[in-house]
Amino acid sequence: xxxxxxxxxxxxxxxxxxxxxxxxxxxxxxxxxxxxxxxxxxxxxxxxxxxxxxxxxxxxxxxxxxxxxxxxxxxxxxxxxxxxxxxxxxxxxxxxxxxxxxxxxxxxxxxxxxxxxxxxxxxxxxxxxxxxxxxxxxxxxxxxxxxxxxxxxxxxxxxxxxxxxxxxxxxxxxxxxxxxxxxxxxxxxxxxxxxxxxxxxxxxxxxxxxxxxxxxxxxxxxxxxxxxxxxxxxxxxxxxxxxxxxxxxxxxxxxxxxxxxxxxxxxxxxxxxxxxxxxxxxxxxxxxxxxxxxxxxxxxxxxxxxxxxxxxxxxxxxxxxxxxxxxxx
Amino acid sequence: xxxxxxxxxxxxxxxxxxxxxxxxxxxxxxxxxxxxxxxxxxxxxxxxxxxxxxxxxxxxxxxxxxxxxxxxxxxxxxxxxxxxxxxxxxxxxxxxxxxxxxxxxxxxxxxxxxxxxxxxxxxxxxxxxxxxxxxxxxxxxxxxxxxxxxxxxxxxxxxxxxxxxxxxxxxxxxxxxxxxxxxxxxxxxxxxxxxxxxxxxxxxxxxxxxxxxxxxxxxxxxxxxxxxxxxxxxxxxxxxxxxxxxxxxxxxxxxxxxxxxxxxxxxxxxxxxxxxxxxxxxxxxxxxx
Amino acid sequence: xxxxxxxxxxxxxxxxxxxxxxxxxxxxxxxxxxxxxxxxxxxxxxxxxxxxxxxxxxxxxxxxxxxxxxxxxxxxxxxxxxxxxxxxxxxxxxxxxxxxxxxxxxxxxxxxxxxxxxxxxxxxxxxxxxxxxxxxxxxxxxxxxxxxxxxxxxxxxxxxxxxxxxxxxxxxxxxxxxxxxxxxxxxxxxxxxxxxxxxxxxxxxxxxxxxxxxxxxxxxxxxxxxxxxxxxxxxxxxxxxxxxxxxxxxxxxxxxxxxxxxxxxxxxxxxxxxxxxxxxxxxxxxxxxxxxxxxxxxxxxxxxx
Numbered sequence: 001x002x003x004x005x006x007x008x009x010x011x012x013x014x015x016x017x018x019x020x021x022x023x024x025x026x027x028x029x030x031x032x033x034x035x036x037x038x039x040x041x042x043x044x045x046x047x048x049x050x051x052x053x054x055x056x057x058x059x060x061x062x063x064x065x066x067x068x069x070x071x072x073x074x075x076x077x078x079x080x081x082x083x084x085x086x087x088x089x090x091x092x093x094x095x096x097x098x099x100x101x102x103x104x105x106x107x108x109x110x111x112x113x114x115x116x117x118x119x120x121x122x123x124x125x126x127x128x129x130x131x132x133x134x135x136x137x138x139x140x141x142x143x144x145x146x147x148x149x150x151x152x153x154x155x156x157x158x159x160x161x162x163x164x165x166x167x168x169x170x171x172x173x174x175x176x177x178x179x180x181x182x183x184x185x186x187x188x189x190x191x192x193x194x195x196x197x198x199x200x201x202x203x204x205x206x207x208x209x210x211x212x213x214x215x216x217x218x219x220x221x222x223x224x225x226x227x228x229x230x231x232x233x234x235x236x237x238x239x240x241x242x243x244x245x246x247x248x249x250x251x252x253x254x255x256x257x258x259x260x261x262x263x264x265x266x267x268x269x270x271x272x273x274x275x276x277x278x279x280x281x282x283x284x285x286x287x288x289x290x291x292x293x294x295x296x297x298x299x300x301x302x303x304x305x306x307x308x309x310x311x312x313x314x315x316x317x318x319x320x321x322x323x324x325x326x327x328x329x
Numbered sequence: 330x331x332x333x334x335x336x337x338x339x340x341x342x343x344x345x346x347x348x349x350x351x352x353x354x355x356x357x358x359x360x361x362x363x364x365x366x367x368x369x370x371x372x373x374x375x376x377x378x379x380x381x382x383x384x385x386x387x388x389x390x391x392x393x394x395x396x397x398x399x400x401x402x403x404x405x406x407x408x409x410x411x412x413x414x415x416x417x418x419x420x421x422x423x424x425x426x427x428x429x430x431x432x433x434x435x436x437x438x439x440x441x442x443x444x445x446x447x448x449x450x451x452x453x454x455x456x457x458x459x460x461x462x463x464x465x466x467x468x469x470x471x472x473x474x475x476x477x478x479x480x481x482x483x484x485x486x487x488x489x490x491x492x493x494x495x496x497x498x499x500x501x502x503x504x505x506x507x508x509x510x511x512x513x514x515x516x517x518x519x520x521x522x523x524x525x526x527x528x529x530x531x532x533x534x535x536x537x538x539x540x541x542x543x544x545x546x547x548x549x550x551x552x553x554x555x556x557x558x559x560x561x562x563x564x565x566x567x568x569x570x571x572x573x574x575x576x577x578x579x580x581x582x583x584x585x586x587x588x589x590x591x592x593x594x595x596x597x598x599x600x601x602x603x604x605x606x607x608x609x610x611x612x613x614x615x616x617x618x
Numbered sequence: 619x620x621x622x623x624x625x626x627x628x629x630x631x632x633x634x635x636x637x638x639x640x641x642x643x644x645x646x647x648x649x650x651x652x653x654x655x656x657x658x659x660x661x662x663x664x665x666x667x668x669x670x671x672x673x674x675x676x677x678x679x680x681x682x683x684x685x686x687x688x689x690x691x692x693x694x695x696x697x698x699x700x701x702x703x704x705x706x707x708x709x710x711x712x713x714x715x716x717x718x719x720x721x722x723x724x725x726x727x728x729x730x731x732x733x734x735x736x737x738x739x740x741x742x743x744x745x746x747x748x749x750x751x752x753x754x755x756x757x758x759x760x761x762x763x764x765x766x767x768x769x770x771x772x773x774x775x776x777x778x779x780x781x782x783x784x785x786x787x788x789x790x791x792x793x794x795x796x797x798x799x800x801x802x803x804x805x806x807x808x809x810x811x812x813x814x815x816x817x818x819x820x821x822x823x824x825x826x827x828x829x830x831x832x833x834x835x836x837x838x839x840x841x842x843x844x845x846x847x848x849x850x851x852x853x854x855x856x857x858x859x860x861x862x863x864x865x866x867x868x869x870x871x872x873x874x875x876x877x878x879x880x881x882x883x884x885x886x887x888x889x890x891x892x893x894x895x896x897x898x899x900x901x902x903x904x905x906x907x908x909x910x911x912x913x914x915x916x917x918x919x920x921x922x923x
Contacts, residue, residue, distance in 0.1 A: 058826055091829035098827075103820035108842045118828045169828065453629065457636030460906070462898045464861040465879050466644070469891055472883045473647045549760045553865055556762050557880060572762060576869075579766065580774050587770075590763035598758040605754075 005176060005209050006032040006055075011069035013047075013054045020281040024050040024064070026233035029307075032177070032226075037203065037210040039224035039241075041217065041256070043277055047233040048213045052179045055211075056094055057086050074176070092122035095170035099182040101163035105154035111138075112150030115169050122173045137168040141198060160191035164198070174206060181213045196223050217256060221245065226313075229253050232278040232288035239314035249316040251293045287319070295320055353606045359599035366412045367419035374413070376406035379564045390584045399584040401574065405566075407584065411592050413566035418596065421478065421561075422547045425485040426540050432486070433493025434536055438524050440494070441501025451494070458491035464553060471559040478561055485550055489543065496539055500532045534611040538604055545600030552593055568593050623911055630907045637899045638686050644895070645888040650674075694893040699885050704893040708875065714784060715874035718866070719859050721790055722798035723852060729802040731848065734809020738817060739836055749806055756803020761862050765796040765869040782871035793870045797862045801855055808851050812844035819843075846913075853909045860898050 013025040025047045032038050040048045053059050054066050057078065071078040073094070078086070098104045105114060115134045119125055125133060131150070138146035141164040154162060163183065170178055180199070184192040200223055203210060212224060220227055221241065228238040229252065237250040248254045275292035284290070290300035297319055305319040366373075375395060376382075382404035390399035390407070398407040440451035467484050474480045504510060513523050554560035555569030563570060568589040575585030652669060660668075669675050672695070673684060688694060694704040737749030772792060773781045779788050816822065817840050825839045826832075863876035871877070875894055882890040 056827060058823070087829045087831060089829070090827055096824075096827045098820055098824055100820055104824050106821040106825070106839055106843070109839075117825075117830065121829055166824070169824075453632050453636065456629065457633050457640065460633055460637060460899050460903050461640065462860045462864075462895065462902070464864045465876075465891075465895050465898065466640075468864070468880065468883055469644050469895065470647060473645060545758065552760055553762065556865065557868060559883070569762075572766065576766060579770060583770060583774075586763075586766050590760070590766065593763060594759050597760070598754065601754060601758050 003033045003035075004031055005034045005036075005074065007070075007072040008051075008055075009070045009072070011051065011054060011071065012067045013050050013059055014065060014067050015063045016065065017063055017281070022281045023233050023283060024280060025054060026283075028069070028230075028233075028235055030228050030235060030238060032209050032211065034176070034209055035203070035207045036226060037212060037224045039220040039227040040211060040213045040230060041215065041220060041227060042230035043215060045277055045280070046230045047280075048230055049181055051230075052096065052181060052211060052213060055179065056090050056096060057081075057083075058090075088122070091118040091170075091175075092173040093175055094177045094179065095173075095175040096179040097163075097166050097170050097181065097183050100186050101159050101166055102186070104166050105162055107154055109153075110150065111152055111154065111157070111165055114154075115150075115165065115172060118169060119172050133172065137172045138165070140171065140202065141165070141168045143168070160187055160195065163187060163191075163195060167195075167199070167202075171202060171206075171208075175208065177209045177211070178203075179211045179213070182215070183212070184219060185214070185216070192219070199223065229256070232283060233280060234288070234317065236289065236318065237314075237316045239311065243311055243314050247311060247314070249310050249314070249321050250289075250318045251295055251320070252289050287317075353603060356599040356603035356606065359595050360603065363415050363419060363596050363599075367416040370412040370416055374406070374409035376409045379405070379413075379566070381405055387578070387582050389582075390588075398588050399582070401571070401582070401585050402578055407571075407588055410566035410571060411568070411588055414568040414571065414589065414592065415596075417478070417561055417565060417567050418548045418551060418593075421482055421485070421551045422544050424482050425489060425547045426544050428482075429486045429489035430493050430536060430540050430543070433490040434497055434529075434532070436490070437494045437497035438501055438528055438532070441498040442505060442524055442528060443520065444505075448498075452498070455491045455494045455498075458488065459495065461488070463488045463550070467550065467554055468557060468559050471554060476559055476562045478565075481551060481554060481560055485547060489547065492543065493536070493539060497532050497535060500535050501528055504528055504531055538608045538611060541600055541604035541607055545597035545604070548593065548597055548600070622914055626907055626910055630903050633903050634900060635686075637903070638689060638896065639682075641892050641896045641899070642682055642685050645892065689896060694896070695889040697882075697887055697890045699882070699887040699890070704889050707878070707890055708893050708897060711873060711875050711878045714872060715860075715863050715867070715876060718790070718793055718797060718863060718872060718874055721794035722796075722859065722862075723801065723855075724798075725794055726798040726801035726805050727852065729798075730805025731809050733802075733806040734848075735813055735836065735841065737806065737810040738813035741814065746810075749810065753803040753806040753810075756799055756806070759799065761796060761800065761865045762869060764799050765792070765866055768792045768796060769869070784873055789870075789872075793866050793872050796869070797859065797866045800858070800862065801852075804855065805848065805852070809844065809848050812847045813840060816840045816843045850909050850913055853905055860902070 008028060008030050011025055011028040012023070015022040015024055028047070028051055030038065040051065042048055050059065050064070055071060055073075055078065057066070059066060066079060069079070073089075078089075081089070105111075112131070112134055115137055116130050119130050119133050123133070134150060135146045138149060143149055143161060143164055149157075154165075157165070163186075167183075178199075183199075184195055187195060196219065199210070202208060210223075212219070214220060224241050226238070226240055227244050228235045229244075229250065230236065231252050237244070237248070237253050239247075244253070245257070248257055278288045284301055286299070286301040286303050287293070287296075287305055290296045293300065300319050305317045305322060307315050307317045308322055310316050310321050375397075382400070384404060386400055386402055386404040388396045388400040388404075390397065396406050396408070398411065400406055401410070436451050436455070440448045440455075467488055470484045470487070471480055474484070510523065510527060513527055518526075551560060552567065552569030552572070555567040556573045558573065560569055561567040563574075571589040572586055575582065575589070578585055652665060652672075652674060656665060656668065673681060676684075692705050696702065697704050697707050700707055733749050733752065737746045740746050769781050769792065772779045779792055783789055813836075817836075822835060822840055825835050830839065860876070863874055864879060865876070866872065867874045867877035868880055875898070879891060879894045882888070882894070
């Protein structure tokens, strides 16, 4: 039985601005199985968020447009669907959690109202059945005294609780895919751990697939099965989690990992990656990381490296891993 | 494998820049015309705006004669009076804006920067003046002092300074926390020196925008006063006065009301557009006033 | 919260005292207020009588004290022209102004809000530009010209509506429109900018992600948040409204406070003038105070910074 839930092929999303064309997502490929968690990692501005917005076709308009590729979800190409069909999918089959819990909830509606809305929209329940479901969802995300919370407003809750409510909203219609955009960045460290544990639990119980966007490799190591590293709108390396940590191949991945402070090693300078993040409206023909890469070769800035396999399920786009390049030097 | 050649895609053009930024030409033309007319007007007009000529009264406009915009009930050329009115509006408008603006700015800087007791007192006074229904008060004051150009200017300044004070004080408060101000203080500069050298140049932007918009408001205020009979005394040609006079003959001499009103509208429109344009150019963070 | 209310209350009181001083001074600006009020044929005896009757022979601080204690009680003296208590005259005319004012406000909201929402939703398109032009024109046209033009078009040429006086709804239409024109424009601008602000927030993005239909996103999720600044502005526009009534009522011969003030000034009835200005200012200060407190209360619910 085919367990692939989502397959993204050559996704391209560009922004057309006065200053030029910004290639936010430039040929992204990945796939996701049922129940699997994919971590999407990279610096700010590398295209992780836009990739996910493209998945639900909520790219900011009119400047942004998906210009190419295919997104096959449950066997159907999402790019071929009408807006009305997409609306039915959003919130029910594919859900999203945003980064800042403080601003994700509408201040003028009660918690109950906000959780109830997708239930009413997608599951067509009415009356008391809706409220039963709402309470069930609040309990699922471990909100205590759900009865009273339903009538309260967002400003009466803490950040951690708000994020869980956002989670409840996202999960209320049993989606097949949950996209979480930096869900823990705005939370305290201890709350982070709790939230991630909760997500993992729910995922296991409901066979939920997740895409987790983050710049924090620590979070990735705890929750993800698979990781895709993004840079300048492209995926530069993708692998199973253990494989990636044991065997990082792309210089960017290696740099990301070494910039994590390590408790074992004593008194080191924190490593930073030299150079500036790339200008997405002005990308070089070759590898965008080349200018910052400590191991760059001549071919790197000239031509974009092909994707090659360097292990089981482990793919890299880097000339260093391509045997042909070695001979060029 | 070479990277695919850059995709040639059509760029949907014009969106980003607000249409407003293309408009200043309109404002510039109109305002320059008004200013020019105001200065050179009396020498350029075909007829004397004050002299009456009852034989020619109520000539309709657009006839091939010597009165392009028609004449009024006293036979005076409407076009010439409009030009004359431009001068009045300009004199009153600019003087009021300048004086009220200066007064309001100084008080705002003192209130905002010195703070404490100064702030409380100045702010209370500002609030008081802002709570008055300006037209009513202006009417009364002009009635008591006697209608004349000088008195109108005085009255409008008295009523107008508070608007500047409130807005600019907010700006000064924002700047007080800025680092470069702290640096200047620790460097030992005197309070007044900081005000003049550091704070003022930074509030000038807001002041200019506000002044431009207030020019339009002041012109309307002057016209309103004249319309109600408490403004520039006849036979001076004020646009507002012309409208008041024209009102009596509206049923058969429509042009007496239309031209002065149009003149006011175009001038004020030009001021508003210019003010908006300046606001966008000088401070993109500026929201609605 | 309590402290804030007390502070604002205190400020309002100071404001009122300041206003009373200004109002008091108005008729004394050029010296003896009697010179303004006495007809030219009056004899010296008339002057002395009047002076004693109005209490103008007493020292100025006594006069002021009499004025302000009277004002607190609602006693502003008697109107010279009508020989009735000023307040009585005022309250006779005031309801008409209220009627006009509310009609104008209603009209402006009915036009301004939908236009503003439409402009915000279709930002940067021709719809938006049209809305912006409308707003701009509205704020550039002087009140009296709008009134006169309306009369020209609808009364003189088309003969649909009466030019003046109070009566049925036909009499109300043009004055209300004249008065409300400026606000409609201001409301459009304000609604547009409030909506644009809200449409940019995270919770709107989330609403879209829930699959909420766009119309619901705009009207239910966004507008409910945008409405607060819109409503507060509407309340605060009260004083601009009062200014507009002076002219509008004069043009349309509408028997309201604006017209009363003008007539009183021309007939030198300064007690009435003082009454009107003072009450109008007091209303404004009160409105301001109430709005501020309400805003503070509502804002604590909404604040999520």
